Amino acid sequence: MSAGHDPGEGGVQADRYRGFLFNPADLSEDVDIDPGRRREILYIFASMDGWTHWQVLGIPWNASVEQARDAYREKAKLFHPDRYPGQRLGSFRGRLERIFRRLTEARDILGDEDARAAYARRTAPPEEVARAAARQIENDDRARERRARMARNNPIASRVARVRELVDRGRQAMKEERFADAARDLLTASAMDPSATEARTLAEQARRKAAAGKARDLWEKARAAELQHDLDRAQMLAEAAAEAEPGEPRYGVYVARVALERGALATARLRAEAVVRSAPSLATAHEVLGEVLAIQGDHSGARRALERALELDEGLTGARERLRKLRWSFLR
Amino acid sequence: MNENEPFIGIDLGTTNSVVATVIDGVPRVIASRTGQTLTPSVVAVARNGKRLVGHMAKRQSITNAENTAYAAKRLIGRRWGSPEVEDARKVLPYELVPGPEGNDIRVMLGGRAFSIPEVSALVLAELKADAEAFFGRRVTKAVVTVPAYFNDGQRKATKDAGRIAGLDVVRIINEPTSAALAYGFGKQMEKKVVVFDLGGGTFDVSILDVGKSVYDVIAVGGDTYLGGEDFDRRVIDWLVFSFAQEHQAIDLRQDKMALQRLRDAAERAKIELSEGRQASIHLPFLASAVEGKAALHLDRQLSREKLEDLTQDLVDRTIAVADRTLRDAGVRTSQIGEVLLVGGMTRMPRVQQAVKNYFGREPSRGVHPEEVVALGAAIQAHALLHPQKGKEILLLDVTPQNLGIMVVGGYFATIIPRNTTVPTSQSHMFSTVQDDQTAVRIAVLQGASDKAMENELLGEFVLEGIRPARRGEVEIEVTFDISADGIVGVSARDSATGTRQSITVTATSGLTETEMRRILEENLDEMLTRRQVGDFERLRDRTQAVIAEIESLSPAVKEALSRSRFGKDAVQRAEEVVGRARTAIAAQDLQQMIAVEEQLDRALQLFKGLAGGTVPGEKGS
Numbered sequence: 001m002s003a004g005h006d007p008g009e010g011g012v013q014a015d016r017y018r019g020f021l022f023n024p025a026d027l028s029e030d031v032d033i034d035p036g037r038r039r040e041i042l043y044i045f046a047s048m049d050g051w052t053h054w055q056v057l058g059i060p061w062n063a064s065v066e067q068a069r070d071a072y073r074e075k076a077k078l079f080h081p082d083r084y085p086g087q088r089l090g091s092f093r094g095r096l097e098r099i100f101r102r103l104t105e106a107r108d109i110l111g112d113e114d115a116r117a118a119y120a121r122r123t124a125p126p127e128e129v130a131r132a133a134a135r136q137i138e139n140d141d142r143a144r145e146r147r148a149r150m151a152r153n154n155p156i157a158s159r160v161a162r163v164r165e166l167v168d169r170g171r172q173a174m175k176e177e178r179f180a181d182a183a184r185d186l187l188t189a190s191a192m193d194p195s196a197t198e199a200r201t202l203a204e205q206a207r208r209k210a211a212a213g214k215a216r217d218l219w220e221k222a223r224a225a226e227l228q229h230d231l232d233r234a235q236m237l238a239e240a241a242a243e244a245e246p247g248e249p250r251y252g253v254y255v256a257r258v259a260l261e262r263g264a265l266a267t268a269r270l271r272a273e274a275v276v277r278s279a280p281s282l283a284t285a286h287e288v289l290g291e292v293l294a295i296q297g298d299h300s301g302a303r304r305a306l307e308r309a310l311e312l313d314e315g316l317t318g319a320r321e322r323l324r325k326l327r328w329s330f331l332r
Numbered sequence: 333m334n335e336n337e338p339f340i341g342i343d344l345g346t347t348n349s350v351v352a353t354v355i356d357g358v359p360r361v362i363a364s365r366t367g368q369t370l371t372p373s374v375v376a377v378a379r380n381g382k383r384l385v386g387h388m389a390k391r392q393s394i395t396n397a398e399n400t401a402y403a404a405k406r407l408i409g410r411r412w413g414s415p416e417v418e419d420a421r422k423v424l425p426y427e428l429v430p431g432p433e434g435n436d437i438r439v440m441l442g443g444r445a446f447s448i449p450e451v452s453a454l455v456l457a458e459l460k461a462d463a464e465a466f467f468g469r470r471v472t473k474a475v476v477t478v479p480a481y482f483n484d485g486q487r488k489a490t491k492d493a494g495r496i497a498g499l500d501v502v503r504i505i506n507e508p509t510s511a512a513l514a515y516g517f518g519k520q521m522e523k524k525v526v527v528f529d530l531g532g533g534t535f536d537v538s539i540l541d542v543g544k545s546v547y548d549v550i551a552v553g554g555d556t557y558l559g560g561e562d563f564d565r566r567v568i569d570w571l572v573f574s575f576a577q578e579h580q581a582i583d584l585r586q587d588k589m590a591l592q593r594l595r596d597a598a599e600r601a602k603i604e605l606s607e608g609r610q611a612s613i614h615l616p617f618l619a620s621a622v623e624g625k626a627a628l629h630l631d632r633q634l635s636r637e638k639l640e641d642l643t644q645d646l647v648d649r650t651i652a653v654a655d656r657t658l659r660d661a662g663v664r665t666s667q668i669g670e671v672l673l674v675g676g677m678t679r680m681p682r683v684q685q686a687v688k689n690y691f692g693r694e695p696s697r698g699v700h701p702e703e704v705v706a707l708g709a710a711i712q713a714h715a716l717l718h719p720q721k722g723k724e725i726l727l728l729d730v731t732p733q734n735l736g737i738m739v740v741g742g743y744f745a746t747i748i749p750r751n752t753t754v755p756t757s758q759s760h761m762f763s764t765v766q767d768d769q770t771a772v773r774i775a776v777l778q779g780a781s782d783k784a785m786e787n788e789l790l791g792e793f794v795l796e797g798i799r800p801a802r803r804g805e806v807e808i809e810v811t812f813d814i815s816a817d818g819i820v821g822v823s824a825r826d827s828a829t830g831t832r833q834s835i836t837v838t839a840t841s842g843l844t845e846t847e848m849r850r851i852l853e854e855n856l857d858e859m860l861t862r863r864q865v866g867d868f869e870r871l872r873d874r875t876q877a878v879i880a881e882i883e884s885l886s887p888a889v890k891e892a893l894s895r896s897r898f899g900k901d902a903v904q905r906a907e908e909v910v911g912r913a914r915t916a917i918a919a920q921d922l923q924q925m926i927a928v929e930e931q932l933d934r935a936l937q938l939f940k941g942l943a944g945g946t947v948p949g950e951k952g953s
Contacts, residue, residue, distance in 0.1 A: 069541060069543075069548070070543065070544075072548070073543055073544050073546040073548060074544065076546060076548075076726060076728060077544070077545075077546060077724065077726055080726055080728070081755075082715075082716060082726060082727070082816065083719075083724065083726060085715070085716050085717060085718075085719050086717065086719075097755060100755070101755070101756060101757065104752075104753045104756065107753075108752075108753075112662065113662070
C-alpha cells in the first residue's frame with residue numbers, strides 16, 4: 001500500500017513522501033493552497049499513474065463496492081476543483097482536475113460489482129493467489145463429493161450409475177473367470193436397463209459360461225462318487241450337471257451310463273434315447289444306447305445303435321467288442 | 333471577489349421560471365416585483381413595439397398569439413429541420429424561421445427575428461431585474477439549471493442566453509441534481525435517491541448516491557420532449573376533435589386566438605383535475621359559425637378518468653425511462669432510499685400512483701415541486717462563490733449521452749460513454765489516410781444510436797495545416813473533454829511533434845461568435861436607452877416634487893418679500909426656472925432637465941429661507 005493513504009499529520013508527513021523530490025518552483029508558486037495540501041497534490045499527481053485503483057482510493061485490496069464509493073466521496077471532497085472556489089490555483093488547477101479524473105476512473109471500476117471482482121482477481125497479491133488456488137482445489141474436491149452424493153440420492157442418476165457399475169463389475173468377473181458372479185451382475189444390469197444391449201449379450205455369454213462351469217463341477221463330483229461306488233449320489237449329481245448345461249449332450253451320456261451301471265435300465269434307456277435325439281452325431285450316445293438295448297435283449301436295435309456309433313467314431317473299442325459279441329451270439 | 337456580492341440560482345423552465353438565493357445560510361425564493369414566485373417563461377412584443385416578459389406577456393397572449401413566444405426551452409439548441417422543430421412548427425402560434433446559417437431557429441416577434449437564446453435571455457433578464465429589485469443592487473453571478481438530458485448544444489445555448497441577459501453563469505447544473513441538493517440541504521443523508529422530474533416540457537430521471545454532503549450522480553435518463561405541454565396537447569386535441577364532430581368539421585386549430593384559448597383552458601382543466609374529479613371547460617364565442625349563423629360555444633366536462641385515459645401512454649413512457657435508467661445504474665428499486673417528485677406535472681395523481689407502484693414506496697413530499705430546483709441552484713451558487721467552512725457540499729454530475737465521432741460507413745464510435753462523471757476527458761488518435769493530407773474533418777455527435785445520422789450533430793471540427801507526410805505517418809491526438817457544465821470541448825495535437833493543431837468549428841446549432849457580439853452590442857444599446865428612460869423618470873418625479881414645494885412656499889415668500897425692498901427679482905427668477913423645468917418635462921428633454929436641476933434646487937433653498945422669515949440682505953439689520 002502506498003504511503004499516500006496514511007492520514008497522519010505533522011511528523012508523519014516527512015515519512016509519507018520519503019524518497020520523493022519536490023520541485024521548489026512548484027512549492028513556491030503563488031497560489032492560495034496551504035503547503036501541506038500542496039505537497040499532497042504534487043505527490044499524488046506524480047505517483048498516481050503507477051498506482052492500482054485500490055491505492056488511488058486508499059482502500060485495501062478487495063475492499064467492497066460501498067467502501068470504494070465512500071472513499072471516493074472523501075477523496076473527491078479533497079481534490080475536486082470546485083472545492084477551491086475563488087482561490088488562485090495556478091498550475092495546480094490542472095493537477096487537481098487530473099487527480100479527480102484518476103479518482104473517478106478508480107471509482108468507475110471499484111464501484112461496480114462485476115468490474116470490481118474482475119479487477120480484484122487481476123490485482124491479487126501473490127499470497128492471495130496461492131490462497132485462492134488452495135481454496136479452488138478444496139472446492140473441486142467438495143464438488144466431486146457433492147456430485148457423488150447427488151447421484152446416490154437422485155433416482156434416475158443413481159440407476160444409470162448403478163447399471164454402469166454392474167456392467168463394469170461383470171466384465172471384471174468374466175476376465176477373472178468368475179462367470180457366475182459376472183452373469184449375476186450383468187443380468188441384474190440388463191434387467192435394470194433393458195435398453196443396454198451390451199449388458200444383455202455379455203450376460204448371455206457369462207450365463208452360458210457360468211452354466212458350463214457349474215455343470216463341469218457337478219460332473220466332477222459325480223465322477224468322484226462313482227469311483228467311491230456311491231452310484232445313487234453319482235446319478236443325482238450327473239443329472240444335476242446335465243440339467244445345469246442342457247446344451248452339453250455328454251452329460252446326458254454320462255447320466256445314462258451311471259444309470260446302466262446301477263441297473264436302472266428304464267432310466268438309462270430314456271436318457272440314452274433323449275441324447276441320441278438331441279445330438280445324433282455324438283458317437284458315445286449311440287454307444288450307450290446300444291449297450292442298454294443289448295442288455296434288454298433287443299439285439300437288432302442294439303446292433304443298429306452300435307454300428308451307428310462305430311460309423312461316427314471308429315475308435316470306440318468297447319462298442320466294437322459288444323457288436324462282435326452280438327453278431328456272434330454263440331460268443332455270448 | 334466581493335464577499336457580499338449577491339448571487340442567484342435560476343430555474344429556467346419550459347412554462348415557468350423561478351429565481352432564488354441564499355440569505356444568512358437559508359435558501360429562499362425571490363418573489364417578482366409584482367409579488368409572484370413563478371414567472372411565466374413567456375416573451376411577447378406588443379403592438380406598440382414594447383417587449384413584454386412573464387405575467388404581462390402571458391396575459392396578452394390570447395389577443396396577440398402570433399407575437400407571443402412560449403415554451404422556447406423546447407426549441408433551445410435545436411437544429412432547424414429536426415423532427416422536434418418540425419413538430420413544434422405545426423402547433424405553435426408564433427412563426428419560426430431558419431437562422432442565417434440555416435442551422436438554428438429564429439422566432440418572428442413583432443416583425444423581428446429573435447434567436448432562441450435571445451428569447452430565453454429576456455426571461456433571464458426579467459428574473460435578474462427582480463433579484464436586483466430585491467437586493468437593491470446589481471446582480472451578475474448566477475447558476476442556471478437545465479434538464480439533465482440536455483445535450484451539449486442545448487447547454488451552450490442556455491449559457492449564451494445567460495450571457496445575453498448580462499449574467500455571469502458560473503455553472504450550468506442539472507435540474508434533478510439541483511432538486512436533490514435542495515432536498516438534502518441541512519439533512520444528513522446517506523442513501524440512494526431517485527429524482528423523478530416531470531416538468532412543463534422535459535422529463536428527467538436521476539439516480540444519486542448521497543453521502544457526506546457529496547451528491548454523486550450515478551445515472552441519468554430522460555426525454556427532452558415529454559412534459560406538461562404534451563399532456564395539454566392531448567386535451568386540446570380531444571376538445572378540437574369533439575368540437576369538429578359536433579360542428580361540421582370546424583378545425584379550431586386554424587384560428588390562432590381560439591387555439592390559444594383552448595391551450596389556456598386545457599392547462600387549467602388539467603391542473604383542476606389534480607384536486608377535483610371533474611373539470612368544466614367553458615369557452616363562449618369560440619368560433620364564428622358559417623354563413624352568418626350565431627357564434628359557437630364550447631362547453632364540455634372533462635373527468636379525471638378521461639384525462640388519465642388520454643395521457644396513459646405518456647405516463648407509461650416516464651416509467652419506462654425510469655426503469656431503463658435504474659438498469660443503467662445497476663440499482664434495484666429495493667435499494668432506493670428516497671424518491672423525490674419534481675416539476676408541476678408530478679402533482680397529477682396518476683403520475684404519483686405510477687411512481688409509487690414502480691418503486692414500491694411512497695414518494696417523498698414536503699418539497700415544493702416548482703421551487704425546489706431554483707433553491708438547489710442557489711445553494712450550488714452559494715457553494716461555488718462563498719464556501720462555508722464545515723458546510724461544504726460537492727456535486728458530481730454525469731454526462732447524459734454518449735459522446736463520439738462519425739467513423740467510416742456512417743457509424744458512431746463512442747469516445748466518452750454516457751453516465752461518465754464530469755469533468756472528464758478522453759483522447760483519440762486520428763491518422764491521415766492519404767499522402768500529404770493536410771486536413772482532417774471530424775464530426776462530433778451525441779446520442780445513443782449506432783448510426784451517426786440518428787444522433788445529434790454537435791459540430792464539425794476541421795484539423796488544418798497538418799504537416800505533409802506519407803499516409804498514416806501523421807498521428808493526431810484529439811482530446812475531447814466535458815466540463816462540469818456538461819459542455820464539450822475539443823483540442824488536438826500532433827502526437828509526434830507535440831505541436832498544437834488548429835481546429836475550426838463549423839455546423840453547430842448555436843449562435844456564431846460574431847452574431848453573439850452583435851446581440852450583446854444591441855442589448856447594450858437597449859439597456860442604455862432603458863437606463864436613460866429610467867433616469868428621466870426618476871429626475872422628472874424629483875423635479876415635479878421640487879416644483880410642487882416651491883409653489884406651495886410661494887405665497888409665504890411673496891408675503892415676506894412684500895415687507896421688504898429686496899428680493900423681488902428672486903421670485904421672478906425662480907418662476908422662470910420653474911417654467912423652464914416644466915417645458916423640459918413636457919419635451920422629455922433629459923439634458924435640459926439636468927441643466928435646470930441645480931437652479932431649481934437653489935431656488936428651493938432660497939424660498940425655504942424666505943418663508944422661514946430670513947430675508948436675504950436684511951441679516952443683522
